Amino acid sequence: MNFSTSLGILRILALVEGISYLALGLTMPLKYMYEMPMPNKIVGMAHGFLFISYCIMVFVVNQEKKWSLMTNFWAYLASLIPFGTFVADAKIFKKEQEKELKTL
Numbered sequence: 001m002n003f004s005t006s007l008g009i010l011r012i013l014a015l016v017e018g019i020s021y022l023a024l025g026l027t028m029p030l031k032y033m034y035e036m037p038m039p040n041k042i043v044g045m046a047h048g049f050l051f052i053s054y055c056i057m058v059f060v061v062n063q064e065k066k067w068s069l070m071t072n073f074w075a076y077l078a079s080l081i082p083f084g085t086f087v088a089d090a091k092i093f094k095k096e097q098e099k100e101l102k103t104l
Helices: 006-032 037-065 069-080 084-103
Strands: none
Touching: 006 037, 006 084, 037 069, 037 084, 069 084
16 A cells, blocks of 8 residues: 555545444444443544545545546445445555556
């Protein structure tokens, strides 16, 4: 992964955002079943920040790469579905980065 490009940053954000989404699913039972709201609050705030960062980064990369409407749609939709950002990284972002490296 090339971390110096906006696409590389998007790939990292996609993975971290996906992990935070899954962590949020783990903290929900703590909040509602065991009356421990603090882990959910912390993970929820982190997930919110990462979600917004992911969406902004998809917009930035879209402006650079001039993605099609469908690619853009799938990249945004991935942030709403559990494991979606992992799939988007494998199916969209990794392939885009490979194309980018071939042109260099």
